[in-house]
Amino acid sequence: MRRARLDNRQWVAKLAAGIVPGCALALGVMAVVGGLCHTTGSPMTLSAQLLLWLAGLLWAVILSACFLFRSGSRAWGVLGGGAVAFWLLFALLKSVFP
Amino acid sequence: MKIRSDIVAVYREVHSWAGILAGLFLFIAFYAGAISMFEQPIQAWLTPPAGLPAPVPLDRTPELMEKTFAAFPEARAHYTVVLAPDATQAGRLIWPKGGGGHGHGPAVSVAAALAPDGGVVTMTQAPSEAAHFIDELHQKIGLPLPHDVAMPIMGVVALVYAVALVSGVIAFLPALTRTLFAVRLEGGKARAWLDLHNLFGFFSLPFHIVMAVTSVVFAFHEQIFAVQGHLFHQDRVQHVARMARGPEAGTPHAVAPLAPVELVAALARQAPGFVPDTLDYAMRPMGPGSRKLTLRVAGHDARFGLRGPVSGFAGLDPYTGRVISADYLPGRQSNGFATVTAFFSLHFGSYGGAPVRFGYLVLGFGGAFLFYTGNRLWIMARRRSERRTGIVTDTRGTWILSRLTLGCTTGCMIGVAVVLAVAALSSGALSYAVLSWVYYAVFLACVLGAFCLTARLGAPVLLLGTAAANLVLAMVAMGHAAHGLDISGGVALTALLVAGCVAVPGVRGMTGGRTAHAAD
Numbered sequence: 001m002r003r004a005r006l007d008n009r010q011w012v013a014k015l016a017a018g019i020v021p022g023c024a025l026a027l028g029v030m031a032v033v034g035g036l037c038h039t040t041g042s043p044m045t046l047s048a049q050l051l052l053w054l055a056g057l058l059w060a061v062i063l064s065a066c067f068l069f070r071s072g073s074r075a076w077g078v079l080g081g082g083a084v085a086f087w088l089l090f091a092l093l094k095s096v097f098p
Numbered sequence: 099m100k101i102r103s104d105i106v107a108v109y110r111e112v113h114s115w116a117g118i119l120a121g122l123f124l125f126i127a128f129y130a131g132a133i134s135m136f137e138q139p140i141q142a143w144l145t146p147p148a149g150l151p152a153p154v155p156l157d158r159t160p161e162l163m164e165k166t167f168a169a170f171p172e173a174r175a176h177y178t179v180v181l182a183p184d185a186t187q188a189g190r191l192i193w194p195k196g197g198g199g200h201g202h203g204p205a206v207s208v209a210a211a212l213a214p215d216g217g218v219v220t221m222t223q224a225p226s227e228a229a230h231f232i233d234e235l236h237q238k239i240g241l242p243l244p245h246d247v248a249m250p251i252m253g254v255v256a257l258v259y260a261v262a263l264v265s266g267v268i269a270f271l272p273a274l275t276r277t278l279f280a281v282r283l284e285g286g287k288a289r290a291w292l293d294l295h296n297l298f299g300f301f302s303l304p305f306h307i308v309m310a311v312t313s314v315v316f317a318f319h320e321q322i323f324a325v326q327g328h329l330f331h332q333d334r335v336q337h338v339a340r341m342a343r344g345p346e347a348g349t350p351h352a353v354a355p356l357a358p359v360e361l362v363a364a365l366a367r368q369a370p371g372f373v374p375d376t377l378d379y380a381m382r383p384m385g386p387g388s389r390k391l392t393l394r395v396a397g398h399d400a401r402f403g404l405r406g407p408v409s410g411f412a413g414l415d416p417y418t419g420r421v422i423s424a425d426y427l428p429g430r431q432s433n434g435f436a437t438v439t440a441f442f443s444l445h446f447g448s449y450g451g452a453p454v455r456f457g458y459l460v461l462g463f464g465g466a467f468l469f470y471t472g473n474r475l476w477i478m479a480r481r482r483s484e485r486r487t488g489i490v491t492d493t494r495g496t497w498i499l500s501r502l503t504l505g506c507t508t509g510c511m512i513g514v515a516v517v518l519a520v521a522a523l524s525s526g527a528l529s530y531a532v533l534s535w536v537y538y539a540v541f542l543a544c545v546l547g548a549f550c551l552t553a554r555l556g557a558p559v560l561l562l563g564t565a566a567a568n569l570v571l572a573m574v575a576m577g578h579a580a581h582g583l584d585i586s587g588g589v590a591l592t593a594l595l596v597a598g599c600v601a602v603p604g605v606r607g608m609t610g611g612r613t614a615h616a617a618d
Contacts, residue, residue: 005104008111030322031329041330043323046425046434048330052322053441056315063257064264067108090329 004070013072015063021080022062028086030055035093101272109265116262118476118499121469122506123255126240128469129510132462134233135447135455136588138408141186141204143578143585144226144521148188150211151219156181158212159358162191165218166210173208179358179377183209185581186225187376195222204230227530228521231537232514234530237316240510242538253317260310267303270296288478295471298464305461312445355379355391355416364419365395365412369430372399375409379416391416400451402428403436403443410439459592466507473503501556505548508560509541511600515567515593516540519574561604568597 030051039047062079069075133140154162159179167174170193177193189209196206204225213219238248239255273296281293299306315322356364358377365374374397381391393416396409404410405426412430413423424430431439443449447458480496492500517537521528544563548556575589 006102006108007104008108011112027322027325030326034326034330039326039330041323041326043319043326044425046432046438048323048326049438050434051326052319053311053315053438055322056318057311060257060260060311060314064261067112067265068105 006068006070008067010072011067014066014069014075017069017072017075017079018063018066021076021083022066023059024083025079025086026055026058026062028083028090029058031090032086032093035090035097038097101268106269106272109268113262113265113269114476114479116258116265117469117472120255120258120262121473121476122502123239123241123252124259125466125469125507126510127236127252127255128462128465130232130236130240130514132459132466133514134229134236135458135462136585137229137233138186139582139585140518140589141226141229142184143582143589144228144518145185145223145527146226146525147185147581148209148221148223150188150209150221151213152211153180153183153188153190154212156190156362157357157359159190162210162212162218165212165216166191166220169218170208170210170220173210174381176378176380178379181358181362181374181376188221188223192223224527224529226521226527228517228528228533231517231530231533235514235537240506240541242534249317250321253314256310256313256317259306260314263303263306263310266299270300274300288475288482291471291474291478295468295475298468298471302461302464302468306465308441308444309465312441315441316445355393356419361393361395361414361416361419365414365421368421369412369424369427371401372410372412372428372430373397374412398448399428400449402449403439404428404446404448405439405442407446407448409448463596470503470507473499477503500553501548502545504557504560505545506541508548508564508600509544511564511596512544512560512567513537513540515564515571515596518589519567519571522574522578558604558607561600561607565597565601565604568593568600572597 033054034041034047034051037047039045039051041048043049066075066079069078163177163179173191173193175193177191178187180187180190180192183190186204187207187209189211191210192207194205194207204227206222206224208220209223210218210220234245237252238245239252241248241251243251281297282289361377362374365372374395376396378394378396379391380394393414395412395414396406397412398404398409402410405428410428411426412421413425414420415422421427421430425432425435426439428439447454477496477500480499481492484493484496514537517533520536521533544560547560551559572590572593575586575593579586
């Protein structure tokens with residue numbers, strides 16, 4: 001099957017997906033990793049600082065990559081779905097290890 | 099390297115729009131940032147001498163402290179022992195005037211010294227704000243807004259900058275092997291600018307990646323930490339609880355803290371090679387653990403990266419001299435903290451000493467030039483496509499952008515030169531507000547000039563104006579040599595180089611314009 005050529009026609013939707021669900025996804029990954037390593041979230045601790053850099057770097061990468069989605073709705077679907085999945089996982093972690 | 103051509107086309111478009119959105123902000127951030135590599139020496143150079151008696155030897159500091167605290171009990175709450183007093187920190191003992199320092203920029207402080215007869219002499223000192231103003235200009239990407247408003251905007255620009263970097267690399271990679279070292283000066287103006295842009299961009303790419311990522315984190319750290327605070331259990335933090343109990347709660351300690359000489363000796367035993375600069379004491383005024391003295395030592399060590407722009411830090415027990423926090427102490431950090439510190443020191447250039455700082459000065463100016471070439475390319479590409487459709491004059495968008503590029507870049511360069519020259523010429527230390535007015539008046543005048551002058555006249559006039567401002571700065575700097583010949587020479591040499599770089603196209607534009615007129 002021949003793949004459709006990529007273009008920037010839906011750049012607004014793709015960029016918006018990178019900004020809104022992209023940010024939620026980056027923070028969701030941060031939340032899950034933080035929950036797994038039992039961070040306290042105090043800015044003075046190493047774990048909190050490493051999580052800060054993780055979130056910042058991830059968001060920048062997502063924003064750079066969001067133009068690669070085939071369409072705007074796909075970008076919203078993947079990034080939004082990822083964000084929901086990670087936040088659900090975090091809620092699960094919270095309920096298992098309160 | 100093979101990348102699908104449609105992906106390259108997508109990212110080429112993303113690159114040009116991201117670049118044009120962030121370019122002028124980044125020009126100012128990089129130009130001011132390059133100069134702020136030497137913020138502390140410039141600040142000391144511009145601060146008028148305090149006229150205090152020579153600082154007491156370090157071993158007589160307890161006597162100075164005892165006499166000062168008897169006369170100024172409020173100084174006990176927060177004071178600093180300066181191990182190498184200079185123009186900015188003139189006394190052996192200083193404390194912020196009016197109690198708490200706000201932590202941003204040089205605070206007005208009181209410096210104390212002992213007169214020959216043994217009496218305490220104090221002097222209120224306001225360090226020059228010029229170097230700090232340029233640093234703030236760098237952090238706020240040239241926006242005249244309060245710090246907490248400018249920071250999120252800076253973060254957005256940093257994100258756009260990151261996208262521009264990634265997209266630029268993707269757009270450039272396929273042509274990399276063919277054109278990397280080829281600067282085709284003869285193949286037309288646009289080609290030469292493009293090759294210069296690619297050359298500068300490629301060879302400073304690691305520097306730019308570090309700057310983009312660190313700037314995003316610097317801008318949004320408060321918000322992200324706030325999210326973390328909501329998500330995780332802040333109350334279980336060990337050392338927040340420890341801080342609340344006080345440094346050595348429960349264990350009885352000696353009545354008096356150790357003398358600075360003994361503290362320095364104790365630190366030298368525990369962290370050999372770390373050169374302490376200041377001992378910062380603070381007394382918690384209330385709450386649990388109050389009336390306990392805490393001590394933070396700021397210092398440097400050329401063998402390691404530093405957490406701050408010029409300092410690493412150690413938390414010491416002031417009563418025993420034991421290091422109780424080595425999280426930011428160069429050479430004594432855990433691997434994790436050393437990794438985080440590496441990001442900070444790569445942004446600040448606070449590793450490797452003076453050679454790295456000079457390298458960052460060059461990279462900063464080079465970065466500013468990179469963004470300028472990017473804007474030039476954008477304007478030329480738009481003109482080319484407009485001419486192709488038969489439009490003879492620039493469309494409104496092209497015209498506005500070309501005028502803004504000219505006005506903002508020259509405005510920033512002239513403004514910085516004027517701020518430094520004015521600060522060097524004034525007899526007292528100028529306040530932040532005054533310097534701010536001077537800078538933004540010059541900046542605005544240049545932008546207005548770029549819009550009001552004719553296209554033929556605008557560029558040569560503003561470029562030669564930049565050259566003239568920097569020549570004046572060079573002369574003023576040499577006239578200020580009594581305050582430090584090395585920094586005077588450095589400022590003058592840098593100003594001359596900047597003047598030379600902008601004078602060449604300025605003169606060319608002037609004579610080119612004249613021959614064009616003659617041809618008419």
